[in-house]
Amino acid sequence: MSKLKIAVIPGDGIGWEVVPEGIKVLEAVGAKYDLDYEFIEYDWGCERYHKTGKLMPDDGIETLKDFDSIFLGACGYPGVPDHVSLWGLLIPIRREMKQYVNLRPVRMLKGMPCPLSNRSPEDINFWVVRENNEGEYSEIGGRLHRGTEYEVAVQESVFTKFGTDRILRYAFDLCEKIGRKKVTSATKSNGIIHTMPYWDERFAAISEEYPSLDTDQYHIDILTANFVLHPDWFDVVVGSNLFGDILSDLGPAIAGSIAIAPSANINPDGDLPSMFEPVHGSAPDIAGKGIANPIGQIWSGSMMLEHLGYSEAADEIVRAIEEVVSGGGPKTPDLGGQANTKDLGDAIAEAIR
Numbered sequence: 001m002s003k004l005k006i007a008v009i010p011g012d013g014i015g016w017e018v019v020p021e022g023i024k025v026l027e028a029v030g031a032k033y034d035l036d037y038e039f040i041e042y043d044w045g046c047e048r049y050h051k052t053g054k055l056m057p058d059d060g061i062e063t064l065k066d067f068d069s070i071f072l073g074a075c076g077y078p079g080v081p082d083h084v085s086l087w088g089l090l091i092p093i094r095r096e097m098k099q100y101v102n103l104r105p106v107r108m109l110k111g112m113p114c115p116l117s118n119r120s121p122e123d124i125n126f127w128v129v130r131e132n133n134e135g136e137y138s139e140i141g142g143r144l145h146r147g148t149e150y151e152v153a154v155q156e157s158v159f160t161k162f163g164t165d166r167i168l169r170y171a172f173d174l175c176e177k178i179g180r181k182k183v184t185s186a187t188k189s190n191g192i193i194h195t196m197p198y199w200d201e202r203f204a205a206i207s208e209e210y211p212s213l214d215t216d217q218y219h220i221d222i223l224t225a226n227f228v229l230h231p232d233w234f235d236v237v238v239g240s241n242l243f244g245d246i247l248s249d250l251g252p253a254i255a256g257s258i259a260i261a262p263s264a265n266i267n268p269d270g271d272l273p274s275m276f277e278p279v280h281g282s283a284p285d286i287a288g289k290g291i292a293n294p295i296g297q298i299w300s301g302s303m304m305l306e307h308l309g310y311s312e313a314a315d316e317i318v319r320a321i322e323e324v325v326s327g328g329g330p331k332t333p334d335l336g337g338q339a340n341t342k343d344l345g346d347a348i349a350e351a352i353r
């Protein structure tokens with residue numbers, strides 16, 4: 001029996017409601033596929049910040065290095081400015097653990113209500129590969145002349161050759177691995193004069209290493225429109241940190257609900273743990289009501305098992321999600337139903353047994 005050591009960080013808001021459902025389903029699939037877990041939970045997040053002035057303890061990153069994976073809910077809550085909370089927990093983990101890939105599937109599940117007319121699961125099935133360590137999310141910059149008429153705010157984007165090439169190669173490798181045809185690049189080289197032409201240049205250079213794959217590129221503005229109008233055009237979409245962020249909320253929205261979208265913050269070198277979390281945030285508007293949809297969290301558990309090498313168990317989770325969604329199982333309000341978080345988590349765990 002394999003024993004997997006998992007750090008669990010529910011974080012904030014609905015993180016505390018959906019993470020237990022994610023664990024419930026991991027336990028159910030573990031019983032079936034002979035996986036054993038050691039879950040260690042940490043109370044890191046905004047409440048801890050109010051008590052101690054820190055989102056996580058000073059040795060938090062060191063603590064996480066001992067784990068096989070990190071299972072996170074969401075971070076950020078009203079009362080703590082978002083740039084403080086996210087730069088105190090989520091973003092440092094992504095960087096310190098060298099999780100330079102943020103992999104986000106966009107898939108319409110059978111039975112999922114879709115806001116686009118005449119679209120079926122065959123039409124909406126692609127991957128967003130988001131750069132996760134640099135780009136627009138940089139600490140370089142600052143403010144001058146605070147509080148005066150001359151106040152200035154400057155924020156630099158950072159695109160290194162190393163960082164750009166490795167995310168582009170990851171996208172092409174993924175496309176080959178999953179047997180799909182085309183890698184689409186998100187750019188904005190008409191308006192962003194330095195970094196985006198550089199991104200395009202590297203995309204063209206790296207694509208030459210993959211002669212059997214097709215390529216395509218769009219400026220981010222029309223690309224967002226094409227996600228809505230032609231979701232069937234895409235296999236793998238690769239984007240910088242910010243573009244990938246935006247596309248990976250839009251993608252799940254066209255596929256039915258932001259609440260079902262999973263993500264994997266991957267360190268492909270494997271020297272440090274990767275982290276698995278839903279794409280959505282802490283949803284303060286519904287936190288505490290017990291009605292959050294746990295599917296994004298549960299599906300993130302599947303991505304975790306896939307990453308750790310347990311593909312069959314991972315596939316079983318997605319199969320169970322689809323069985324419940326398409327088989328008239330409980331639906332949370334975001335899916336048009338009245339079920340609560342626990343009902344949906346129970347139904348998915350039951351579909352595994």
Ligand code: NAD
Nearest residue numbers: 074075076077082259279280281282283285286292293334
């Ligand atoms: P959000 O994703 O938390 O919520 C957006 C909307 O989607 C809300 O109406 C919410 O109720 C709904 N929603 C989200 N998840 C849902 C679920 N599982 N079930 C049902 N409905 C769901 O985005 P936001 O409002 O922009 O951000 C709230 C906080 O979360 C902020 O502090 C933000 O910085 C943070 N955030 C964190 C992460 C993360 O930890 N990875 C991601 C996004 C936002």
Ligand code: IPM
Nearest residue numbers: 075076086090091245279281
């Ligand atoms: C996400 C979130 C985060 C991001 C925020 C909360 C910093 O939106 O994981 O998509 O932009 O990376």
Ligand code: MN
Nearest residue numbers: 245246249279
């Ligand atoms: Mn986001």
